[in-house]
Amino acid sequence: MDRLKGKIAVITGGCSGIGLGTVERFVAEGARVLVGDISDAAGAELAARFEGQVAYRRCDVTDESQIKALMDEAGSRFGGIDILFNNAGAGGAPNRFEDMTGEAWDSVQALLVRSVALGITYAIPHMKARGGGSVINTASIAGTQAGYGPVAYSTAKAAVIHLTRVAAADLARDGIRVNAICPGLILTNIFTPAETVSPGLATLIKQTMAQSAPNTQPIEKAGVPADIAAAVLFFASEESAFVTGTHLLVDGGLGVGPRNSWDPEMRAERQRVMEERRAAFAAAQVEDVQAG
Ligand code: NAP
Numbered sequence: 001m002d003r004l005k006g007k008i009a010v011i012t013g014g015c016s017g018i019g020l021g022t023v024e025r026f027v028a029e030g031a032r033v034l035v036g037d038i039s040d041a042a043g044a045e046l047a048a049r050f051e052g053q054v055a056y057r058r059c060d061v062t063d064e065s066q067i068k069a070l071m072d073e074a075g076s077r078f079g080g081i082d083i084l085f086n087n088a089g090a091g092g093a094p095n096r097f098e099d100m101t102g103e104a105w106d107s108v109q110a111l112l113v114r115s116v117a118l119g120i121t122y123a124i125p126h127m128k129a130r131g132g133g134s135v136i137n138t139a140s141i142a143g144t145q146a147g148y149g150p151v152a153y154s155t156a157k158a159a160v161i162h163l164t165r166v167a168a169a170d171l172a173r174d175g176i177r178v179n180a181i182c183p184g185l186i187l188t189n190i191f192t193p194a195e196t197v198s199p200g201l202a203t204l205i206k207q208t209m210a211q212s213a214p215n216t217q218p219i220e221k222a223g224v225p226a227d228i229a230a231a232v233l234f235f236a237s238e239e240s241a242f243v244t245g246t247h248l249l250v251d252g253g254l255g256v257g258p259r260n261s262w263d264p265e266m267r268a269e270r271q272r273v274m275e276e277r278r279a280a281f282a283a284a285q286v287e288d289v290q291a292g
Pocket of ligand 1: 014039088111
C-alpha cells in the first residue's frame with residue numbers, strides 16, 4: 001500500500017484486461033490515474049468507480065493528436081506525469097505473411113509501436129515538469145520468440161523491446177527510466193475481439209482458455225492481469241530506481257524452453273521415443289554382426 005502515494009500515472013488501454021488490472025493496483029497504491037482508451041462507457045464507469053482518483057479521456061493511440069491531448073490533460077488536470085504505461089493494444093491479423101497487406105502491416109505497427117514512441121514523446125515535457133519519471137511499455141513474449149502471435153504483432157512487440165532500450169538511453173539524463181514487460185498468456189478480452197467474435201463464441205473461448213491456461217506454462221496457474229500489474233508496479237515505483245532499458249518476462253516460465261523441458265508427460269513421452277530408438281539401433285547392430 002502507498003507505494004505510489006502522490007504519483008500521477010497515465011495508462012493507455014486502461015479499461016480492460018492488463019490495463020484495468022494495473023489501474024486497480026495503482027489506485028490501491030495511492031496514485032492518481034488518467035486512463036486513455038477507446039471504450040468510453042467502460043471509461044466513464046471506471047472514473048465513477050474511483051471518483052477523484054481516476055479520470056478518463058478518449059484516446060485512440062493510433063491518432064497522434066489524441067495521444068498529445070491525453071498527455072497534456074494529465075499535465076493540466078494533475079500537474080504532470082510520473083508514470084506512463086503504454087499498454088493499449090489488440091491482436092492484429094493476419095497470422096501468416098502470405099496473407100499480409102501493406103495496410104494491415106501499417107495498422108498493426110501504428111497501434112503497437114508508433115503509439116508507444118509518440119506516447120513517450122508527448123509525455124516528456126510533463127515528466128520533466130515532475131523532475132523525471134518512469135515509462136513502462138507492454139511488449140509480449142511474442143516479441144522474444146516466433147510462434148506466440150500473429151506475424152505483424154510479433155514483429156511489433158520485438159520493436160517495442162528495442163524501442164525501450166533506445167528510449168532508455170535517450171532519456172536517462174532527463175531522469176526518465178524506460179522499461180518493458182513481456183506478458184505470457186494472460187486471460188483477457190484480447191482473444192475475443194467484439195468485431196470478429198460473437199458474444200456466445202466469446203464465452204465459449206473464454207471458458208476453454210480458462211480451463212487450459214494453468215497447463216500452458218511451467219507455473220501451473222492461469223496468468224491474470226494482476227500478475228502483470230505487480231510487475232508494472234515494480235517498474236513504476238522507486239524500488240526499480242536503478243533499472244532502465246530492460247524487459248521482464250511475466251509468463252509463468254513459458255519462455256524457459258520447449259515444452260518437453262518442463263512438462264513431465266512430454267518428458268516421459270520423449271524418454272519412451274529415445275528408448276525405442278536405442279532398442280531399434282541395438283537390434284540393427286545385432287543383425288549386422290550376425291550377417292557378418
Ligand atoms: P484487452 O483486455 O483487449 O485490453 C486492451 C485495451 O486496449 C482495451 O480496452 C481496448 O479497447 C484498448 N484499445 C484497443 N485499441 C486501442 C486504441 N487504438 N487506442 C486506445 N485503446 C485501444 O487486452 P490485454 O490483453 O489487456 O492487452 C493489453 C496489452 O497487453 C496489449 O498491448 C497486448 O498486446 C499485450 N499483451 C497481452 C497478452 C495477453 O495474453 N493478454 C500477452 C502479451 C501482451 P477495446 O476493448 O474497445 O478494443
